[in-house]
Amino acid sequence: MLKIGIVGFGYIAQHGHTPFYKRGESVQVVGVADCCEARLSLAKEYFPDAKFFLSAQEMFQELGPALDVVDICTPPSHHYSLIAEALSSGYHTICEKPLVTDLGQMSELFRLSQTSARLIYPCHNYQFSPAVRMIKSFIAQDYIGTPQRVVIRTCRPTHAKGVAEWRPDWRRQREHAVGGILMDHGPHSLYLAQHFLNHLPLEKVSCNIGSFGGNDFNTEDTAQLEVMYEQGAQAMIYLSWASTYRTTKYLIVGTHGYIEFTDDMLIVSNADQRFMLDSKAEVNDPSHHNWYKSMFIDFQEKLAHFNDPVALLPLLEAHSVVAAISAAYASATRMGEWTTVERPAAKAQQS
CATH class of the missing domain: 3.30.360.10 (Dihydrodipicolinate Reductase; domain 2)
Incomplete structure (x- = not known):
């Protein structure tokens, strides 16, 4: 059972990812982080047994090894820093597209994935339609x-x-x-x-x-x-x-x-x-x-x-x-x- 932490509970997290997570097929959402308290309140309706945080950093610090995978659903400007923090905290990452926004960040992700021995997976979901x-x-x-x-x-x-x-x-x-x-x-x-x-x-x-x-x-x-x-x-x-x-x-x-x-x-x-x-x-x-x-x-x-x-x-x-x-x-x-x-x-x- 993979333990999932969602970062950014916007439209795509709520309507695109959550329906699968709610079915509980080998996954369990244990944490949700969002800077908007109204969105966290809504997330609690979907995942009442999870823990909720106003930042990804708080979630990583409190959940520690109880988390396996971070699902990043924020706007692109935050992707690189969140992926880097997740990898350094020992988590595999799934991230909405675009994975990052420039090639310097992309090169660094190759290095971070190798040194952390953690997977980075972009949400290139159209290929699965x-x-x-x-x-x-x-x-x-x-x-x-x-x-x-x-x-x-x-x-x-x-x-x-x-x-x-x-x-x-x-x-x-x-x-x-x-x-x-x-x-x-x-x-x-x-x-x-x-x-x-x-x-x-x-x-x-x-x-x-x-x-x-x-x-x-x-x-x-x-x-x-x-x-x-x-x-x-x-x-x-x-x-x-x-x-x-x-x-x-x-x-x-x-x-x-x-x-x-x-x-x-x-x-x-x-x-x-x-x-x-x-x-x-x-x-x-x-x-x-x-x-x-x-x-x-x-x-x-x-x-x-x-x-x-x-x-x-x-x-x-x-x-x-x-x-x-x-x-x-x-x-x-x-x-x-x-x-x-x-x-x-x-x-x-x-x-």
């Missing part, structure tokens, strides 16, 4: 040949709101989110593109960003990226919080076919056949709570094989995401100039 699993299965079965091009389009009429009790617009405030939609939705799009392209390494990125929603926020609400990978593969990613509608679209083009996903509908087409499926992906549920169990099982598997190279894969994937986003922001300051994506020094075998 039914739609993405179906797409990867069709690719593995050679329905479309070798994937060569990916197009990802994520349109929303506004940003996802946080809880009313604490800064509901934090995703648009640089001091908390560090960036805008590129920092928020960019990670999902980038790791999905790499999965669809069979984990080809990223080479360079071109990006333009802007704000078109007519508001006073200090972060971007729209981003367009072109990404180049080894072997000439490409990805086009369009992200917007200024759309008139909500939709999620993926297109994966291979050497002899394509897969198209629009919201929950999936089309697979090649020279011999064309068929449509309902993926039941529930992409319009912002909590994505039905994907968390599969992700947590993967976390447990990585934890069980901590000394094997496979346990490093999530951290390497997070590095690719952070490196690509860093390069994208740099590119945007130079009017979309192609910018090299830094690669991690560590290596692991993709599964």
